[in-house]
Amino acid sequence: MISEAQKEKIFSALTKSIPITITTHKVSRDTELRIEAILELILSEFGLIEVHDKISYCLKEIITNAKKANTKRIYFEKNGLRMDSPEDYKRGMTSFKEDTLSNIDYYLKLQEEAGLYVKISFHAQGSVLMLTVRNNSEISQKELSRVYDRMARARTYHSMEEAFSEILDDSEGAGLGIVIMVLMLKKIGLTEEAFEISVNDGVTSAALTLKMADVRAEGIELLIDEIVNGIDSIPQFPENIRRIQDLINDKDSSMTDIAKQISIDPAMTADVLKIVNSSQFMLPNKVENLLSAVSLIGMKGLRDLILRYGAQKTLKFEGSRKLWEHSHFVAFSAYSLARARRLSKDIAEDAFMGGILHDIGKAVFANISAGLMTRFEKIAKSKSLPTKIIEDLFAGYNHAEIGARIAEKWNFPDSLVSCIRYHHDPLKCKKGDKGYVFAVYLANIFAGYLSGDIIFEQIDPTVLTFFHINDEDELKVIISELEGKFEREKSTF
Structure with a gap:
């Protein structure tokens, strides 16, 4: 579904934090397969392929709602109904699903003629992946409230079975699907805060923000x-390093005790003297006595020195x-x-x-x-x-x-x-x-x-x-x- 050349472009976009965008008037089966392939490729690159099915479900739900919103706008306009009128809205929704599903190609054609679109964007920013779906049918306040109401209710459910048993009305896209999406996010360690929907200049944006460090794979x-x-x-830190660590952490130990322990390791002794005589300390005379060097470096400096030295060796x-x-x-x-x-x-x-x-x-x-x-x-x-x-x-x-x-x-x-x-x-x-x-x-x-x-x-x-x-x-x-x-x-x- 995705060629090697396309894969290279996707990897390049991920590296440079450039959004990968697909714009369509109708989300055909081929487009769905392409979206799925891109998502799988990106999650593989993030090392999170095992959560693919759950994130895929969430993205499909958001795209389905965008498609349905465009169809709903065309349907209401064609039937002379106003979406901001409670009476018109109720009347229109009683027949919307049946009428549009039975003649979907006709309504998709009307959407294209009206310039309605669905734009899917994949944007990687460091360890954050943002999946955004935009459509130029403005969501009404009633629908927006319904979405957030469903999300709030989803917090109270502990399982899919509980959600299915309590939610019987799925007449709109902001129904059961949204609840299931929130439950899916919970399963991978995210909250409903990962999902956000907003409106700007007539465009509805639904965004799923995946902070990869939070995703539970x-x-x-x-x-x-x-x-x-x-x-x-x-190998653990060398025994001598661990003994010096213990001495540094012991309030009763003296600089003399620490210097004696360091002197057991000639390489570390040379390192201590090298640091004290470097430009970092800017001393007027060269220091050749280990005890003097240890005293000049101080406890915190010694702690840092042995961690650096031990990490390098170990x-x-x-x-x-x-x-x-x-x-x-x-x-x-x-x-x-x-x-x-x-x-x-x-x-x-x-x-x-x-x-x-x-x-x-x-x-x-x-x-x-x-x-x-x-x-x-x-x-x-x-x-x-x-x-x-x-x-x-x-x-x-x-x-x-x-x-x-x-x-x-x-x-x-x-x-x-x-x-x-x-x-x-x-x-x-x-x-x-x-x-x-x-x-x-x-x-x-x-x-x-x-x-x-x-x-x-x-x-x-x-x-x-x-x-x-x-x-x-x-x-x-x-x-x-x-x-x-x-x-x-x-x-x-």
């Missing part, structure tokens, strides 16, 4: 749980130069953004560490054994999940959630867990975390913008406003400056 959740539970097969970041350099660019940019926004030094340092560690979920997969991979494949097969779900997970889909769960398992500070979990969905973080989370998100966006994977319109406007970035020209200036500074200073990392 049970098979994927189960696999994520298995991956995190299987992390025991991935997750083999050094085996992926591209990933490690990307993480450093994000860390450098996040720190710079936080300081430019006059956020506190602690927040800026958390942003730096969040940038270093934001992609640990991706690094994890490089460490998963063949045996564990086979185990995941067996689970997917037992749940009748498509192979692509495994492929998507191992290609990085949901790496933010996987990384956050691993960070929790390794007792990372809450600030870093939040940076890892929400670096693609910053608005979901707690209010107190937004300084460092927003910084890591935008720094990661900068990297995507430089590589051509992200366009300006895809960037969350709330985050841009937070950092006082008003337009794309300002963004380009900031990125250019950061890129230049990073190139000059990356040798110190």
Whole structure:
């Protein structure tokens, strides 16, 4: 139904956040098949093919209501009835369904002659997919009230059977179908707030907003749980690192105790001395004594240092130069953004560490054994999940959630867990975390913008406003400056 060339155009539109639109005067069977194929392709790309049937039902229900609204407008006009008249409306609806279904081709022809249309739009913005159906027949206040009444009633139903037993009148599109749609959304973890209907300049718009992080795909959740539970097969932080962590968290430990433990690891000792003698500290004389270096760095600095060092060694970041350099660019940019926004030094340092560690979920997969991979494949097969779900997970889909769960398992500070979990969905973080989370998100966006994977319109406007970035020209200036500074200073990392 969709050619390879069309698939490429769809993928390109998804990447560039360009709406994919189908406009038709009548939604023929061929058009329905095309819509279905596009939806399936997009959900596959998001790794959510297992919720396809439920979302497909919702989209079909919205399209059916748009088609029916156009037909209703033509029918009322042809019979000299006014839709805003309660008497005319009641009279017209008594015969509308029977008359139009028995002669649908005639009424579809009248709709085309009148220029009535149904426009279906698929628009991906980051991890949000918006499905919008527009038709140029303005919904009446009576019908709009009926839709929202049905949605409100749907909240009280716990099953399809309950809805069927209580709703007997399905004389209009805003009846049982709307209730079932809300119940379908509930099944995949969304509320009726995901659906919105509005009117503007005579055009009725019905939109279904799917925040992919909120969509509950049970098979994927189960696999994520298995991956995190299987992390025991991935090496834990080195024993020495864990002992240093314990000392840092122990209020009774001294800098001397910590320095002694660090001295056991020559590579870490060299790292500590390198950092103290870098431009970051701007000391007049070179420091060669480890205890002096530890004292200068301080407890928080030491915590960040060992997390960075441990993640690099444990997750083999050094085996992926591209990933490690990307993480450093994000860390450098996040720190710079936080300081430019006059956020506190602690927040800026958390942003730096969040940038270093934001992609640990991706690094994890490089460490998963063949045996564990086979185990995941067996689970997917037992749940009748498509192979692509495994492929998507191992290609990085949901790496933010996987990384956050691993960070929790390794007792990372809450600030870093939040940076890892929400670096693609910053608005979901707690209010107190937004300084460092927003910084890591935008720094990661900068990297995507430089590589051509992200366009300006895809960037969350709330985050841009937070950092006082008003337009794309300002963004380009900031990125250019950061890129230049990073190139000059990356040798110190």
